[in-house]
Amino acid sequence: MTSHSFFPTLPHALNVLTATGVLLIAGVLGAHLLRRVFPQVPAITGYVLTGLLIGPSALNLIDTALLSEIGLLVDLALGLVLFELGRRVDYKWLLRERGLLITGVALSITTFIALFILLTQFGVTKLVASMVAALGMATSPAVILNVVREVKAEGQLTERMLNIVVIGNALAFVVFSMGLAAVHVEYEAGWESYILHPLYLLLGSAALGWIISRLLVWIGQWLGRDCQAQLILVLALIASTVGIAVMLNLSALIALLVFGIASRSYDARHAIVEPDLSQFSGLFYVALFVFAGAKLELSHLLTLWPAALAFIALRLLIAMAMTTGMARLNGVTLRKGALLGLGLVPLSGFNIIMVQHAVGYYPQFGAQLSALVVSILVILELLGPICTRYALVASGEAKS
Numbered sequence: 298m299t300s301h302s303f304f305p306t307l308p309h310a311l312n313v314l315t316a317t318g319v320l321l322i323a324g325v326l327g328a329h330l331l332r333r334v335f336p337q338v339p340a341i342t343g344y345v346l347t348g349l350l351i352g353p354s355a356l357n358l359i360d361t362a363l364l365s366e367i368g369l370l371v372d373l374a375l376g377l378v379l380f381e382l383g384r385r386v387d388y389k390w391l392l393r394e395r396g397l398l399i400t401g402v403a404l405s406i407t408t409f410i411a412l413f414i415l416l417t418q419f420g421v422t423k424l425v426a427s428m429v430a431a432l433g434m435a436t437s438p439a440v441i442l443n444v445v446r447e448v449k450a451e452g453q454l455t456e457r458m459l460n461i462v463v464i465g466n467a468l469a470f471v472v473f474s475m476g477l478a479a480v481h482v483e484y485e486a487g488w489e490s491y492i493l494h495p496l497y498l499l500l501g502s503a504a505l506g507w508i509i510s511r512l513l514v515w516i517g518q519w520l521g522r523d524c525q526a527q528l529i530l531v532l533a534l535i536a537s538t539v540g541i542a543v544m545l546n547l548s549a550l551i552a553l554l555v556f557g558i559a560s561r562s563y564d565a566r567h568a569i570v571e572p573d574l575s576q577f578s579g580l581f582y583v584a585l586f587v588f589a590g591a592k593l594e595l596s597h598l599l600t601l602w603p604a605a606l607a608f609i610a611l612r613l614l615i616a617m618a619m620t621t622g623m624a625r626l627n628g629v630t631l632r633k634g635a636l637l638g639l640g641l642v643p644l645s646g647f648n649i650i651m652v653q654h655a656v657g658y659y660p661q662f663g664a665q666l667s668a669l670v671v672s673i674l675v676i677l678e679l680l681g682p683i684c685t686r687y688a689l690v691a692s693g694e695a696k697s
Contacts, residue, residue: 383557
């Protein structure tokens with residue numbers, strides 16, 4: 298008679314659902330513990346530190362393979378952030394506020410030029426330097442939105458900060474795409490690669506976002522003012538936009554920004570009830586930043602720390618100098634202008650996604666690019682949220 302064991306065969310590693318639970322629980326506990334000791338530190342810093350601790354760089358409770366499998370939840374979190382940021386931007390008002398538009402564009406261009414020159418002085422090749430400098434134009438929308446919500450910030454500085462974040466991220470993507478075309482030329486790819494690929498990324502992603510925004514407004518008109526139904530619709534369309542962008546090799550970043558902006562700007566009948574995403578955003582933000590911390594690699598920082606620190610210092614100096622110098626143009630005091638620059642310190646984590654485009658096509662070039670970007674992110678993922686929180690509190694716009 299054959300006996301069968303009813304005991305499970307224990308796995309060598311956590312499965313995806315267990316790893317997700319560990320990631321969320323560890324993030325909440327880690328942030329809570331850190332804020333008990335340092336009450337003024339944003340929760341984001343606690344999430345990132347926790348992720349760094351449980352990830353492959355330290356305890357390896359969640360390994361690289363599991364992080365890849367959890368990526369779906371993180372993609373949804375990124376989608377939620379970008380859509381929410383897009384909904385907060387009124388591009389018609391931005392066009393009227395030309396001082397703010399000029400500030401955002403001038404800041405991005407100056408940042409790019411200065412960082413490019415700096416990196417070449419450290420011996421970085423011009424092509425890599427141009428693409429890292431392009432990524433330096435982009436402030437993290439996830440960090441800014443989370444800290445704004447955490448301290449309940451409202452006012453001139455807050456709105457200007459959010460709009461400059463959109464401008465910087467959009468321009469960073471455009472310049473990075475142009476750099477990707479130069480990489481195609483460098484590696485002697487066909488003309489369709491260095492001409493059509495950037496155009497496909499930019500125009501295709503924008504078109505996807507616009508089509509989804511039309512779909513949201515059209516279905517929203519049919520649903521009426523049913524808040525719950527519209528909320529489900531918004532979440533479904535965010536997930537669909539991320540999925541379609543991945544399927545078609547487009548940029549989810551541009552698609553979701555356009556989706557958010559167009560769904561607000563072209564809703565003439567006000568059919569869309571402003572979605573209350575707060576009940577979901579907390580969960581997604583914890584997952585996003587613990588995941589970001591777990592993905593950070595400390596090994597590159599050991600060799601690239603001089604270039605990384607110089608990059609961060611120059612980027613901060615330019616941001617504060619530009620926003621202070623153009624404070625009057627934006628209708629704010631010099632002090633608020635300086636605080637605006639300080640608040641823009643966090644570097645966008647979406648940079649890693651853009652770097653993955655280069656890694657996918659040219660692994661050798663992408664590896665060099667990735668090492669430098671990750672080294673900078675290791676520092677700014679920890680310090681950036683603290684700078685933003687200080688700027689909002691010192692400006693008097695934080696309510697808590």
